[in-house]
Amino acid sequence: MPDTFNDTPWVRRDSLVVAHRLRTYYTIKPGLFAKPRFVKAVDDISLSVDRGMTLAVVGESGSGKTTLGRTLIRLLEPISGEIYFDGTDITHMKEDELKKVGFRRRVGMVFQDPYSSLNPFHSIHFILEEPLMVQGVPREEREERVYRALEEVKLTPPEDFINKYPHMLSGGQRQRVSIARAIITNPDFIVADEPVSMLDASIRVEILTILKDIQQRHKMAFMYITHDISTAKYFSDYILIMYAGQFAEYGPFRDVVKNPLHPYAQSLIEAIPDPDPSNRLRERKVAPGEPPNLANPPPGCRFHPRCPFAMDICKRQEPPVIEARPGVYVKCWLYAK
Amino acid sequence: MIAMALLEVKNARLYYTTTKGIVKAVDSVSFELNEGETLAVVGESGSGKSTLAKLLVRVWERNVSLVDGEIYLEGKEVLHIPESEFRREVRWKKIAMVPQASMNALNPVIKIGDQMIEPLLLQGTGKEEALKMAMDALEAVGLPRDIVNRYPHQLSGGMKQRVIIAMSIMAHPRIVILDEPTSALDVITQANIMNLLKKLKWEFKLSYIFITHDLALASELADAVAIMYAGKIVEIGGAEDIYQNPSHPYTQGLISSVPTLRVDKSLSFIPGEVPSLINPPPGCRFHPRCPYYRDRDYLKGLCDAKEPPGVKVEGKSSRTHLVYCWLYG
Numbered sequence: 001m002p003d004t005f006n007d008t009p010w011v012r013r014d015s016l017v018v019a020h021r022l023r024t025y026y027t028i029k030p031g032l033f034a035k036p037r038f039v040k041a042v043d044d045i046s047l048s049v050d051r052g053m054t055l056a057v058v059g060e061s062g063s064g065k066t067t068l069g070r071t072l073i074r075l076l077e078p079i080s081g082e083i084y085f086d087g088t089d090i091t092h093m094k095e096d097e098l099k100k101v102g103f104r105r106r107v108g109m110v111f112q113d114p115y116s117s118l119n120p121f122h123s124i125h126f127i128l129e130e131p132l133m134v135q136g137v138p139r140e141e142r143e144e145r146v147y148r149a150l151e152e153v154k155l156t157p158p159e160d161f162i163n164k165y166p167h168m169l170s171g172g173q174r175q176r177v178s179i180a181r182a183i184i185t186n187p188d189f190i191v192a193d194e195p196v197s198m199l200d201a202s203i204r205v206e207i208l209t210i211l212k213d214i215q216q217r218h219k220m221a222f223m224y225i226t227h228d229i230s231t232a233k234y235f236s237d238y239i240l241i242m243y244a245g246q247f248a249e250y251g252p253f254r255d256v257v258k259n260p261l262h263p264y265a266q267s268l269i270e271a272i273p274d275p276d277p278s279n280r281l282r283e284r285k286v287a288p289g290e291p292p293n294l295a296n297p298p299p300g301c302r303f304h305p306r307c308p309f310a311m312d313i314c315k316r317q318e319p320p321v322i323e324a325r326p327g328v329y330v331k332c333w334l335y336a337k
Numbered sequence: 338m339i340a341m342a343l344l345e346v347k348n349a350r351l352y353y354t355t356t357k358g359i360v361k362a363v364d365s366v367s368f369e370l371n372e373g374e375t376l377a378v379v380g381e382s383g384s385g386k387s388t389l390a391k392l393l394v395r396v397w398e399r400n401v402s403l404v405d406g407e408i409y410l411e412g413k414e415v416l417h418i419p420e421s422e423f424r425r426e427v428r429w430k431k432i433a434m435v436p437q438a439s440m441n442a443l444n445p446v447i448k449i450g451d452q453m454i455e456p457l458l459l460q461g462t463g464k465e466e467a468l469k470m471a472m473d474a475l476e477a478v479g480l481p482r483d484i485v486n487r488y489p490h491q492l493s494g495g496m497k498q499r500v501i502i503a504m505s506i507m508a509h510p511r512i513v514i515l516d517e518p519t520s521a522l523d524v525i526t527q528a529n530i531m532n533l534l535k536k537l538k539w540e541f542k543l544s545y546i547f548i549t550h551d552l553a554l555a556s557e558l559a560d561a562v563a564i565m566y567a568g569k570i571v572e573i574g575g576a577e578d579i580y581q582n583p584s585h586p587y588t589q590g591l592i593s594s595v596p597t598l599r600v601d602k603s604l605s606f607i608p609g610e611v612p613s614l615i616n617p618p619p620g621c622r623f624h625p626r627c628p629y630y631r632d633r634d635y636l637k638g639l640c641d642a643k644e645p646p647g648v649k650v651e652g653k654s655s656r657t658h659l660v661y662c663w664l665y666g
Contacts, residue, residue: 060523170610200381201550205594205606227524230553230596234604257598271528274597275553277576280375280560283535284528290493291523 008046008321010250010329013084015048016221017072017189022046022081024064024071028295039294041067042078043245051188054215054222056232056253058268059242062291065225068242069191072223073107074098086188105135108182110211112194114174118166124150124177125162131185149180153210172203176210183214189221196231208234229257230272241265244291244302247321251328261330263287264303301333309334341412342369343544344393344432344512349406349416351385351392358615359402362388364568366406370512371656375538375545377555377576379591380565383611386548387437389565390516392416393546394434395423411511429456433505434514437548438521440497443489450485453504460508474507475500477540478533495526502533506541516548531557552595556580561656564588567612567622571661575654584650584660587623621645621663629664639663 003013005020012018024042041064049055059065070076072083074090083091090103098104111117118127128149132142150158153176166174175195182190192211196204212235215222226232232239232253239256241248241264249262260266267287273279287306292298298305304314313333324335347367353360362385370376380386391397393408395416408416415427436442444452453474454467462470472482478499489497498518505513515534519527535558537543547558555562562579564572564587572585583589590607609626612618624630624640640663648665652658 060525172610200611201552202381202591202594202607203610205596205604206608208604209606230598233598234596267525269598271524272598273528273531273553273557274599275556275580275592275595277556277559277580279556280535280558280576283532286525286528286532288529290495290526 005046009323010327011046011048012050013048015050016086017047017049017223018082018084019048019068019072020046020082020084022068022071022078022083024067024076024078026067037295040245040297041294042071044081045240045242045247046081047240047250049189049221049223051221052216052219053238054224054236056224056226056229056236056239057242058226058229058232058239059248060227060268060291062244062294063242064245064294065227065242066193069109069193069223069225073109073189073191074103075109105185106187107189107191108185108187110175110178110182110190110192110195113198114171114178115166115198117178118174120166122165123162124164124166124169127166127177128181128184131181135185145184149184152183152214153177153180154206155180170203171199172207175199175207179207179210179214183218186218187220189223190215191223191225193225194227195224197226197228204231211235228272229269230274233257241268244297245294246302247329247331248303249328249330251325255325255328259325261324261328261335262303262332263307263309263334267306301331342409343372343374343411344370345407345409346393347407347409349389349392349408350403351388351397351401351405352403353398353400354402355400355615360614361568361617362614363392364617366565366568366570368563368570368573370544370546373538373542373544374560375547375558376561376563377547377549377559378563378565379549379552379555381550381591381611383567383614384565385568385614386550386565387516390434390436390514390546390548393514394428394432395420396434425460429460429508429510431510432512432514433508433510435501435505435516435518437516439501440494441521443497443500445489447488448485449487449489449492449500453485453500453507456504457508470507471503474503477506477537478503494522495529498522498526498530499533502530502537506537506543509541510543512544512546514546514548517550518547519554527554534558552580552591553597561654564591567617568614569622569661571623572659574650574652574658574660575656577654578650578652578656578658582650582652582658584658584665585623585662586627586629586664590626590628621661636663 005011022045025038025040027036029036057065071078128146129142147158155161196207236253239253240250243264249265260269271286289306300316301314301319304310319331319333321329321331322335324330349366351363378386453471457467480499519530549555559576563570566587572588583592593605620642621640630636630640645661645663647659647661650658
């Protein structure tokens with residue numbers, strides 16, 4: 001039996017990345033003398049990601065998926081819960097401590113927008129070399145690693161790209177530079193936040209293939225944040241579906257996508273069209289309405305105002321997370337015994 | 338007698354002048370739209386699909402240097418009639434548009450109702466009647482009538498998009514051009530809007546021109562599909578023919594690059610990048626990326642020199658299936 005937390009049995013303690021009951025809130029002050037309020041962007045999320053495994057975190061805008069990713073690599077500090085990285089508790093570590101324990105070197109991030117995530121005044125060479133300089137890697141080794149990273153993302157021959165600036169590259173090429181920057185320190189854990197959502201269809205697959213190859217070659221732990229389940233399908237092992245900052249459903253990817261249990265997950269999957277000319281003849285059965293404001297979420301289950309199966313208890317009490325099928329966990333009263 | 342198409346576009350061209358040169362955004366595009374039909378125009382960024390939409394409603398930027406060709410609406414040429422006549426008789430009344438990202442272009446300090454009726458007032462409709470038309474349209478898109486008294490910030494993204502769709506149908510046009518109507522919306526909201534567009538199509542007997550980069554989404558509405566690449570239509574035909582028997586190498590590549598959730602298939606991609614529209618490749622604009630051109634010697638000197646003609650391919654649907662490719666010429 002793997003060692004898990006008693007209250008979150010889907011989280012394995014021995015994984016590389018472990019988050020237990022994580023909450024990240026933003027503070028908003030509606031007025032000068034008004035009491036500050038919280039936007040509960042991540043509200044009680046638990047997960048673990050192993051080496052060589054990809055977890056897809058799926059949700060709509062405002063579901064907290066990006067905040068979750070940024071909290072896990074400690075660009076944000078949670079207000080409660082714990083984060084363990086390779087057994088070390090990094091939940092509240094200060095920046096210099098994170099550097100000292102090697103955390104910053106061992107994680108990488110790929111951002112959504114390749115047009116704003118690269119400094120336009122820096123050459124590709126400098127963009128890639130900078131993380132290594134910060135770590136004090138000697139010059140010759142830096143040079144070699146920059147070339148190797150460019151080769152890994154198939155920007156070949158590297159000489160053609162190394163002296164260019166971001167504006168000289170296409171969107172797909174820029175995103176490859178972002179990936180090269182994320183992997184240049186040989187990290188163990190990568191968070192990719194919507195890495196292909198701004199790219200054209202014909203380029204998307206190429207970037208996904210590169211990400212998948214790198215993840216498998218280096219046996220990295222990988223977190224793929226997206227609103228688009230169909231791109232996640234091509235390399236995800238597990239899926240966590242979030243709604244309004246909270247856990248909705250977690251389990252093996254194919255299992256969940258084939259037979260989703262949470263009414264929100266069912267709607268989300270039903271909403272995605274596959275290219276099929278018969279689609280025009282049918283109506284999609286999806287939940288009406290839109291996600292709530294996280295500064296003032298509905299009581300009970302946050303999905304209840306849109307849920308076709310809402311019961312009385314859903315309006316009053318937050319549902320527990322239940323193992324509804326072996327390995328599939330759902331936060332929904334429909335599955336309470 | 339052959340039934341007349343509702344809209345017929347012949348050799349339409351629109352070029353922009355920029356400091357870097359002339360951008361041939363739409364270059365000799367011809368197609369027909371039939372009564373009650375939805376034509377999806379699918380292409381990647383820079384394919385000219387949004388410019389085509391602007392051309393059809395005659396709303397374009399100041400740096401346009403050439404507009405050419407013919408557009409027949411119900412048999413009457415409308416591209417070269419005076420703007421005053423087009424505004425009075427055609428725009429909104431016959432052919433309306435949902436511009437890309439327009440839900441974010443609603444004026445934040447003007448009530449929804451006042452914004453909606455502005456084009457109607459310009460056409461000479463009385464204020465009371467215009468307001469009634471706006472409220473009827475709001476009801477048709479599933480919003481309460483009293484939303485006319487609200488301001489944009491009081492509405493969610495999905496509701497704002499419904500307001501824009503209501504605006505497009507309130508003067509009862511025959512054709513609505515939808516330019517990426519769900520681009521900033523979440524997937525479930527997108528599905529709800531698609532359901533609404535299907536309903537409106539039947540209720541008001543609309544014909545749509547649905548502009549999108551997303552082949553999967555296009556299949557939600559399309560009776561026919563036109564694939565655009567670098568300012569030109571490369572293939573056009575009934576939806577069944579395009580999805581199940583794609584004939585142009587670009588269409589084939591595009592379809593095999595679309596991830597599918599329910600069916601397992603391996604994905605492939607088209608190497609290379611979309612060409613610049615200032616200096617497009619000679620001959621077929623797709624030839625530098627085309628796998629057939631690369632592998633077959635007899636195509637050398639043909640694809641890279643001469644523009645391919647439209648060739649009819651056998652198809653299942655009643656619509657003519659045309660492909661612009663030397664493989665079939």
